Amino acid sequence: MIGSDPLMLRTRHLERPMFRTVTLLKRRPDLSMEEFIAYYESAHARIGERYLAGRALHYTRRFLHPLAPADGADKPYDVVMEIGFADRAAFDATIAALSEPDVAAEIAEDEERLFDRAQNRMFFLEEHVSDLDAVLAERSQ
16 A cells, blocks of 8 residues: 555655756865765755745755765765756746745855855756666566
8 A cells, every 4th residue: 555655655756747856066165074964954954845845846865975985086066956846837936936035045045054056056857767677578578
């Protein structure tokens, strides 16, 4: 039953079509990764949640850690932030709300504590998903 499966509850938003954005974020050079994550999750994410609740379908932060120590030496980004919206209109309405001067100032002020803002990049996603079960089924024929 979907209602009782925690994994299904967490991933259900991935099953429906939506307009998704991904933002690649770089921490300030004076912050360790541990300090960055701690502040992001205890303070900055709360600001995002406050303004995204009721507007976005999900708000996810994926912190990047190198698989091998050498891979992390000059890592261009530290977190991938994904926000899903019901559609482009919901995204546009959210951007308009976040652009209100007092809201934009609050967000920018907190971002200065956390990010190397000149390095941050935002994209929207065009998603293509492979049906790996179908590939396996094809192989077995």
